[in-house]
């Protein structure tokens with residue numbers, strides 16, 4: 001058994017009594033009230049999910065297993081001559097809650113290396129896609145088609161106790177995570193490099209190998225590590241994480257669950273916003289004939305977008321009420337590595353002008369930038385100019401957090417998810433009776 005799996009097994013055994021006790025002794029305790037506004041308004045803020053992998057504080061931003069992003073970057077082991085830690089170390093942290101040693105990271109790296117090879121039919125499915133397909137549709141399909149590899153399914157149909165569900169799920173998760181960079185780079189080569197593909201290098205870590213397969217020199221290996229780490233998890237209520245959890249709750253395989261989460265990520269209000277930021281800025285760049293806009297010109301562009309009834313991509317958040325630390329980490333990277341990049345200059349001006357405008361506009365509860373406002377510019381700078389591909393990169397990262405959550409969901413026997421819905425008629429009748437009661 002791998003070091004990680006052994007450690008995880010011990011953690012699961014320690015944790016199970018805590019969940020059991022909460023359910024058995026305090027299952028009836030009320031933790032939240034729900035308003036009509038929340039029911040109609042996308043369940044915003046309703047406390048109805050549990051995860052121990054990450055927690056999102058509205059003002060502080062994300063913590064992975066209790067660690068802020070700067071702490072994660074400081075504490076996790078890094079490859080030699082790298083600024084950014086191993087992605088494999090992050091998986092170890094998300095799964096176990098512990099900062100791994102160098103040897104423990106190497107163990108995960110070895111596990112990934114053993115599992116990277118794609119079945120032949122995955123290439124054939126990608127090859128069969130019509131040109132001009134969106135890479136997220138291709139990515140999702142390539143993951144779906146691997147459902148037949150599911151070890152969980154084989155074990156389930158052979159018969160296994162509930163307490164063992166997490167083990168084949170863990171195997172499926174590692175098999176899938178190891179393959180995602182291979183799938184993504186194959187899609188990239190097919191769509192944008194005339195099918196000219198660079199083979200995987202078995203000696204490299206996940207981030208290093210991804211950069212190698214993309215054919216991009218240093219520091220793109222660090223860019224990849226940074227990107228996958230900061231996009232991995234954002235607690236459980238966002239569309240992609242929640243979709244992964246929901247689909248897996250019916251005991252669908254990791255492949256079907258992760259492909260569903262990829263489909264959720266592909267919406268412009270969620271992960272696709274990283275593509276939208278670049279598309280929107282390029283429209284402006286064309287108008288400006290490549291000149292850097294003044295602050296006043298940028299303000300006008302922002303207002304024109306708002307007055308046309310559109311959102312400013314990369315700004316706002318359903319939970320956050322401050323600048324997203326995932327934005328800040330990337331901004332610092334840009335200030336260090338690409339301060340003169342023209343697109344970064346655009347993004348930098350946006351950082352200054354958008355929040356006051358959104359405040360004046362008066363709608364968005366959070367006027368500050370989110371992760372997507374800053375990620376595309378880094379990709380663009382290092383030569384990944386096909387911005388339709390950016391959400392695929394987000395998807396590789398997000399799959400790490402979603403898989404970690406699904407393994408724990410099964411370890412703690414979380415049941416199939418099934419909230420209750422009401423009709424509008426029922427809501428109106430409920431309001432009527434409450435108002436009558438008040439009058440009495």
Ligand SMILES: CC(C)(COP(=O)(O)OP(=O)(O)OC[C@H]1O[C@@H](n2cnc3c(N)ncnc32)[C@H](O)[C@@H]1OP(=O)(O)O)[C@@H](O)C(=O)NCCC(=O)NCCS
Nearest residue numbers: 269270273311312313314315316317318363364365366370
């Ligand atoms: C992320 C997002 C979907 C959150 O939605 P939310 O929780 O409903 O946000 P709010 O409660 O602040 O929305 C209240 C209003 O402000 C608007 N608003 C929020 N962010 C806005 C933005 N960036 N630009 C313009 N308007 C915005 C909403 O569209 C909504 O308008 P409505 O009342 O006409 O429906 C939203 O901020 C958004 O669309 N941002 C741009 C897309 C983006 O960057 N997505 C990636 C998020 S990580």
